[in-house]
Amino acid sequence: MTTTTWQKLEIECAFEMSENIATYFNDLTGCGVEIRDHETGRSDVAVIVAYLDSEALSLQHSLTAARCYLQDLADLFPEHPSPILRQAPVADEDWGRKWKENFKPFKLTDTLVIKPTWESYSPKNGEKIIEIDPGMAFGTGLHASTRLAASLIEEHITSRESLPERVLDIGTGTGILAICCACLGCKNVIAIDNDPDAVAASVENISANNLTENIEAEITGLDSLEGPFDLVIANIIHNTLVEMAPTINGLLARNGSLIMAGILAGDQSRNISGVYDQLGIRTESERISGEWSALRLQKTIQPSTLPDESK
Template identity: 40%
Template sequence: MVELMLLAPEDRVETVSDALGFELGALSVSVEDADAGSGVEHPLFGEPGMPAPRGGWQRSVLRALFASEQEATEAATLLLAQDWAQGIHVQSLSQVADEDWVRLTQSQFAPVEITPTFWIVPSWHEAPAAAQKVIGLDPGLAFGTGTHPTTRMCLRWIARRAPAAAPGWTRVLDYGCGSGILAIGAALHGARDIDAVDIDPAAVESTRLNAAANGVVLNAGLPEAANGRYPLVLANILATPLKLLAPLLCGHVAPGGDLVLAGILERQADELKDAYAPWCALTVADNEDGWILMTGRMAQP
């Protein structure tokens, strides 16, 4: 396998990427900041599922993999011959060693500590000796493997609240369930009658499979499967949809019940407080790496 590395200005990145991937036979194309680690590095901050504020960095490195040196050389020659290729430079053409990609991928996912006694453990690892509760979960298509701060904060909240609150978790709603990790975590801590819903059918199927693998019983389905009120409602999505969903989510929280929201950046706290103010007062319950967990208690009638 051969890697072709190119340097391209910001306004050419998308065009070059499309040409490499769709017309010139690249097996894969990745884009990196050419100035990463330098004094002029310019991070691009974007939320999952939302477009980045810019299409690329001022100078981007594109790495394209080809099956052979001939294919890579032909691709570079054809690319640089285009009228719009001004400012694009070939940095290198190099052989890439064959790898056991499955093993390499697995090595990047180690057990994740939620609390000293509560862990997320991929199937190819042994659970730590201190683990009393374990979610067995492999990285997949659906969001929620425990490696993101928002997931960890939700699970920490469940684990810390469970000793006192779990007897009251007679119904739980995980809205935007992704992999089902929050619903599974709640079940392992004593929650019953759990509904896990998502707009993505692949996430619903992932939740069902993960629940079965962990010996957890829950109801997974599309959003219309959520019905009535729940003593605990969990939603780890993103700030914008959380604001739009405020009436719906609050309508599902039983009087005296808890609402737990994640996928929120620190700078978005006031926006969420304002959006939910007609129904409940949100407070910041946890923070990690620029993300926050917000919770609210639904008032008794």
């Protein structure tokens, strides 16, 4: 008999609401969320998955606050159906078993293959294997934003004459993108996240891939880091990427590259490009998969050399 310790929350919503809802539930739960865009069979609908501690004294208060928030959000988007909140108890053991049943080896990029630690796989034609155990953190490489970021990372690193000397992965989750960089030859990768479960999972995955000498995973914020970094990677939601722009700019080396994902194609990607362009970080390329976009940008000038528009 298992002991139930979590409440699984699934919020089905229009894509236009997904970022707001993901941000809200990330803050509410404190342990990250998952955005699924492949389960509904519709390109205009997303499912946000979050977990709350069933034994927390604030559980009912949190659920009530969440329902009120979703209703308020529905009022702001009258042109879309109201979000649907589904709730179900989940045991830790059940959660782990589901991951193992559904997680099979797959190609992340042209040369990188994701393989769960409990599966066997023989590499073909120069493929590199990344072993991942998602644990209690999110991030298996199945989401379109992770695939897009990984493909841009591979393209960027393999097309350079020299490898990036220092790499920063912001919001590393299970460490997949940091591990991608190391597998492609990068020797000095810093992977950060504010979720202890995510960092614990990333440390295990880094060790499983024998990359402890190349990647350092930390629970820390951007403000505590010292640049410069030749390559910065951030697979995070749009609003957070906008808020982080000045700090990322300060950490990015002159002529350094920035790869961002977790944003929607169209208005969000154009807005992100505009925000970073004002800092002298120019968009070089974009990749799109369904509703999702990933950008590769390059820092070309220092902010102080931008023209003064007040004159």
